Amino acid sequence: MPIEKSEMAELQTPSADGQSRRPRAVRKKKAAEPGGHLERNCSVARTMNIFCDSWAFLIMREAFFGVRNFDGFRSALEIPRQTLTSRLRLLVQEGVLKKVLMEGSSKRYEYRLTKKGYDIYPSCMALKRYGDTWLNDDEAKVPLELRHTTCGCVCEPVVACSSCLEPISAATVTYRDGPGAGHEAGRPGRNARRAYSNSRFLVGRPSSVSKTLEIIGDKWSFMVVREAFFGARRYEQMQSRLTIAPNILTDRLAHFVRHDVFVRRQYSSSPPRYEYVLTSKGRDLYAPFIAMFAWGDRWLSQGKPPLILTHKTCGNDFNPVVICPECKQEIDAGSMRYRLNYDPERYHAPTNDHLDDG
DNA sequence: GTCATAATAATACTTTCGCG
DNA sequence: CGCGAAAGTATTATTATGAC
Numbered sequence: 001m002p003i004e005k006s007e008m009a010e011l012q013t014p015s016a017d018g019q020s021r022r023p024r025a026v027r028k029k030k031a032a033e034p035g036g037h038l039e040r041n042c043s044v045a046r047t048m049n050i051f052c053d054s055w056a057f058l059i060m061r062e063a064f065f066g067v068r069n070f071d072g073f074r075s076a077l078e079i080p081r082q083t084l085t086s087r088l089r090l091l092v093q094e095g096v097l098k099k100v101l102m103e104g105s106s107k108r109y110e111y112r113l114t115k116k117g118y119d120i121y122p123s124c125m126a127l128k129r130y131g132d133t134w135l136n137d138d139e140a141k142v143p144l145e146l147r148h149t150t151c152g153c154v155c156e157p158v159v160a161c162s163s164c165l166e167p168i169s170a171a172t173v174t175y176r177d178g179p180g181a182g183h184e185a186g187r188p189g190r191n192a193r194r195a196y197s198n199s200r201f202l203v204g205r206p207s208s209v210s211k212t213l214e215i216i217g218d219k220w221s222f223m224v225v226r227e228a229f230f231g232a233r234r235y236e237q238m239q240s241r242l243t244i245a246p247n248i249l250t251d252r253l254a255h256f257v258r259h260d261v262f263v264r265r266q267y268s269s270s271p272p273r274y275e276y277v278l279t280s281k282g283r284d285l286y287a288p289f290i291a292m293f294a295w296g297d298r299w300l301s302q303g304k305p306p307l308i309l310t311h312k313t314c315g316n317d318f319n320p321v322v323i324c325p326e327c328k329q330e331i332d333a334g335s336m337r338y339r340l341n342y343d344p345e346r347y348h349a350p351t352n353d354h355l356d357d358g
Numbered sequence: 359g360t361c362a363t364a365a366t367a368a369t370a371c372t373t374t375c376g377c378g
Numbered sequence: 379c380g381c382g383a384a385a386g387t388a389t390t391a392t393t394a395t396g397a398c
Contacts, residue, residue: 053370070381080371085382109381220391235360245392250361274360 040241041182041306043296044222044289050094050300051120051292054210054217055079055087057127060113060120061209063097064333068110096120116299121333122322124209125157126291131208132156134281135215143207145339151327155336159287162321164314165328170229170278170286172312180304215259216285220244222292224252225285228262233275261285294320 051057055077062076074084088111091097096117099109125146132142148155158167216222220242227238239249253276256262261282267275290309297305297319311318321330329335 071379081382082372083370086370239360246361247363248391251390 041180042226043293043301043306044226045219045296046300047123047292047296048219048222050090050096053087054213055083056091057124057213057217058207058210059084059087059091060096060117061124061207063111063113063117064121064124068112070109070111073111091117118333119298120295122157122331123288123291123295125322125331126159126288127212128208129157130284130288131210131212134284135211136208141341143340143342145341147337147339148324148326148329148331148335149337150329150335151324153324153326155324155326155331157322157331158325159291159320160323160328161311161314161316161318163311163316163318165321165323166311166313167325168286168290168311168313168318168320170283173290174310174312175230175307176310178305178308180301180306182306212288215256215261216288220248221252221255222289224249224256225261225282225289228276228278228282229286229289233277235274235276256282290320291322 051060058077058079059073062073065076067073067076070084070088073079073088074081077084079087088097088099092099092111095114097111098114099111101109128144136142146155146157147153160167216225223242223244224238227241232238232241235249235253238244239246242249253262253264257264257276259281260279262276263279264274265277293307308317309320310316323330
């Protein structure tokens with residue numbers, strides 16, 4: 001991964017040399033500067049620029065359940081209006097939803113999935129599967145059961161190699177630069193904040209997608225996990241590869257340790273140093289991660305993927321696909337039926353009902 | 359080097375209001 | 379009602395600095 005001269009100059013921090021002359025971005029003072037630093041081209045990062053926080057994904061999930069209008073989203077998710085407004089606008093702008101006038105009305109709109117949006121379904125299922133596997137309290141029952149109409153099985157979709165159709169994991173995949181490799185300016189503006197309280201979006205329907213997003217609901221979390229999948233273990237490695245603020249990195253690592261995604265292990269004692277190693281629970285995040293990677297390749301790379309994947313097991317280059325383990329067919333939203341393993345009524349209590357007690 | 363803390367910038371959320 | 383803008387508050391991200 002060679003870095004060109006011009007990029008080097010950008011990457012250099014002002015504090016690197018003693019004298020504090022700014023390289024040249026002197027005209028800041030406005031929001032003009034952000035996006036100044038470069039980040040590696042990455043389909044996951046691009047995907048996360050669209051689904052920049054958990055809400056965006058949950059809105060998509062509801063869309064797959066058939067929700068179409070503003071108030072439908074609002075009541076299903078108990079999302080603040082303003083937040084919903086801005087998320088819908090973003091999703092429309094990015095072309096995963098489209099806003100259409102409802103027939104017979106001059107002012108009611110509905111939000112429909114575009115092809116691009118419809119295609120995020122497999123990623124959604126990968127998130128769901130992860131939550132079912134690792135975050136479900138009730139061992140016996142997952143909140144939502146999928147039935148694959150193509151083959152009739154009760155389906156637990158897996159992420160697999162498009163060449164041999166065997167499930168993939170971080171350990172069985174290698175990488176090399178693709179035609180779209182390189183660096184690009186980061187998205188202007190700051191990254192989205194995490195949602196206020198984690199429990200906030202668990203109040204809607206019980207959902208394994210929500211639970212998964214509680215762990216990796218923001219872009220930085222995904223980026224930290226990405227670096228871990230690419231072999232980074234130490235604080236400093238991640239820090240330098242991501243140009244992430246140190247306290248944010250600290251925060252995310254601690255968050256991940258709390259959630260059993262990383263273990264913190266001392267590798268040196270004279271100066272105490274620690275490294276962060278993925279647990280099996282952490283390694284399993286590879287499935288949703290790579291599913292979103294594939295989506296970014298399909299829709300945001302203009303046919304020039306930044307990275308090419310090779311499946312060690314079969315030896316071929318491949319694209320990640322989400323398939324039904326029974327019939328090996330790729331899944332899509334149209335071929336799935338659902339069964340709820342919970343009482344829907346119970347989970348649609350009026351707002352704030354859960355707050356008032358002594 | 360590996361963070362922690364404090365100060366500051368920016369955004370999520372709450373509330374209120376307006377418009378057809 | 380259905381939707382969103384505006385204003386104000388709460389919380390988080392970023393920057394700067396420093397402890398060890």
